[in-house]
Amino acid sequence: MAVLLNRLLTARASAFSAITRSFSSSLNFEIDFRAAPSVNHEPLPLRRESKGRNVQWVFLGCPGVGKGTYASRLSNLLGVPHIATGDLVREELSSGGPLASQLAEIVNQGKLVPDEIIINLLSKHLEAGVAKGELGFILDGFPRTIRQAEILEGVTAIDLVINLKLREEVLLAKCLGRRICSECGGNYNVACIDIKGENGSPGMYMAPLLPPPHCASKLVTRSDDTEEVVKERLRVYNEMSRPVEEFYRSRGKLLGFNVPGGIPESWPKLLQALNLDDHDDK
Numbered sequence: 001m002a003v004l005l006n007r008l009l010t011a012r013a014s015a016f017s018a019i020t021r022s023f024s025s026s027l028n029f030e031i032d033f034r035a036a037p038s039v040n041h042e043p044l045p046l047r048r049e050s051k052g053r054n055v056q057w058v059f060l061g062c063p064g065v066g067k068g069t070y071a072s073r074l075s076n077l078l079g080v081p082h083i084a085t086g087d088l089v090r091e092e093l094s095s096g097g098p099l100a101s102q103l104a105e106i107v108n109q110g111k112l113v114p115d116e117i118i119i120n121l122l123s124k125h126l127e128a129g130v131a132k133g134e135l136g137f138i139l140d141g142f143p144r145t146i147r148q149a150e151i152l153e154g155v156t157a158i159d160l161v162i163n164l165k166l167r168e169e170v171l172l173a174k175c176l177g178r179r180i181c182s183e184c185g186g187n188y189n190v191a192c193i194d195i196k197g198e199n200g201s202p203g204m205y206m207a208p209l210l211p212p213p214h215c216a217s218k219l220v221t222r223s224d225d226t227e228e229v230v231k232e233r234l235r236v237y238n239e240m241s242r243p244v245e246e247f248y249r250s251r252g253k254l255l256g257f258n259v260p261g262g263i264p265e266s267w268p269k270l271l272q273a274l275n276l277d278d279h280d281d282k
């Protein structure tokens with residue numbers, strides 16, 4: 001399994017190994033824009049011209065933190081594929097393939113899919129990407145266990161790991177408010193998060209992300225976005241995936257980012273933390 005992943009990632013890595021290695025300077029930042037809006041930190045060695053530089057990044061963070069949202073925006077900005085293992089699992093589920101019933105049971109209990117199955121799905125996806133000439137990636141939802149992180153480390157260099165953080169009560173509300181258009185696949189959120197600041201701790205506002213009229217009647221909820229399953233996913237994250245943060249922190253690759261609010265507030269601050277500029281957003 002790891003051999004196949006190795007072959008595929010090596011195919012990608014060989015084209016730009018010199019570039020990706022240039023990111024491995026020490027990156028142990030913990031950025032909390034709510035607490036320190038004008039935080040002063042050493043900028044990452046990355047610029048807008050990095051479009052096409054084929055970054056190899058990973059997004060970590062609890063369910064509902066916004067990994068998919070920000071990974072997909074960065075993928076568009078940098079021109080590299082966004083690969084979400086949760087999406088690969090859901091595609092396999094909806095394809096009704098041989099793994100579908102086993103996967104449905106695992107996912108609907110909020111558990112992790114065995115490493116072998118995930119690596120197999122990821123390998124197949126990467127293989128298709130290599131055939132299309134894709135280079136670089138932003139991984140979302142992988143690695144989620146130390147074993148997955150070790151396998152990944154054994155096959156390719158990760159430049160940067162962005163660890164998104166948000167308070168737990170917000171995570172639950174965001175998962176419960178999540179909606180997907182069954183026709184176009186668009187992601188929306190009907191939750192309105194409005195937490196008042198108290199005793200010196202900052203408040204937080206996240207406006208709902210409502211669908212356009214043509215999607216409104218086609219919204220569905222993920223079967224694992226129920227309160228019971230989200231709480232189990234959060235528990236599993238703390239047990240199995242939290243150690244992955246330390247894995248990358250100890251290697252100087254972890255960039256911690258406290259999501260300060262909704263997309264309009266958080267996206268520019270994430271870009272600032274990454275020393276990137278989104279001209280199209282202005």
Ligand SMILES: Nc1ncnc2c1ncn2[C@@H]1O[C@H](COP(=O)(O)OP(=O)(O)O)[C@@H](O)[C@H]1O
Binds near residue numbers: 063114118
């Ligand atoms: N790297 C992985 N290892 C094991 N299971 C995974 C992995 N990625 C996704 N899954 C499975 O797919 C489900 C959905 O993943 P994802 O969409 O990333 O959800 P989340 O919102 O919990 O981050 C997970 O709860 C898990 O069952």
